[in-house]
Amino acid sequence: MLEPDYPIRTARLVLRTFTESDLDALHAYQSLPEVARFLLWEAMTREQAARSLKHRVEHPTIEKEGDGVVFAVEHRETGELVGEVNLGWLSAEHGSGELGFIFDPRHHGHGYAREAATEVLRMGFEQLGLHRIIGRADARNTASGKLMERLGMRKEAHFVKNELVKGEWADEVVYAMLAQEWQARP
Template sequence: MVNLPWRPAYPILTDRLALRPHRSGDLDDLLRYHSDPEVVRYIPWPARTREQTEAALDSRTRQGEVTAEGQWLVLAIQLRDDLGLAEGGRVIGEVLLKFDSEADARGELGYAIARDAEGNGYATEAARAVLELAFARFGLHRVVARLDARNRASAALLERLGMRREALFVEDEHFKGEWTDTLVYAMLDREHSSAHIPEAG
């Protein structure tokens, strides 16, 4: 049984990060990576203009809770050390969880990180926190992640999280002007629970 609504207490704190709903003041931070062709190379949206990013941010400010199937929880990622800053701290990326199916208790994980914040494990840390919510709080049975098969960094991230590679779909999407392959990774609630059982001794 999926537990609705998804309305966590914010900010969600990890060792180094704070996850929270987006705010209108995040525009310049989002533009930094939404407009970067390298960041969005394997992400469904195109490199965005300031106006396009503003429109995307407007929708994100209303995605801090989920009340129905098909909706996305979309959270800004910022460094925990920045929480006390008067301006709120820089957003370095975003992490997403879709309520994909109520009947199947299934969600879908996504994430994006600014290029100058890559290589620090921030996306992994944010995604791990969202998986914890998905299984322990929201009551999901299964979480999947779909990615362009060329995106080796993202595949490595999902494997660090303990997700299993389940499928490779060959040339199943015409993506940004070319036919591309899709990888599917997944995790079940019992797999997540077993991964969190401390070792004996």
């Protein structure tokens, strides 16, 4: 069970729940083909963004295996929504979870994704008590791979042409971190 102590503050960011008033800012990045390029969805219409927002607003906690939470990431100084990070509880028996991140391209290149994702790893290991957290990405998504390496995650797998991404067979990479590695990080 994870009931985050919202709002969660980092040096430059706040992780909070999404609210209905985030629709414009959320749609601004969900509607960009460059954001959806390596994801399993197409650039979203405003109606699709509204449906995704509703789901986020209604699921602010993780209660059981299979649940996930998407955190809105806001810049502390400007109050702008810069992106989102998410945590899913994959298995209670195996203590596993999955991390994800999507940032507005206008806010890439500042280390915000890393700062927010570190908090998600912290919640996953220290609050949800996970044993192992993975991250998956299209192998062509070098920005995502670099981020997971910077987070201290280990590349464990490279699956060849195992996902159909926008009509093309794409390779998938899997990164992981164990709780003991989280505790031993520098």
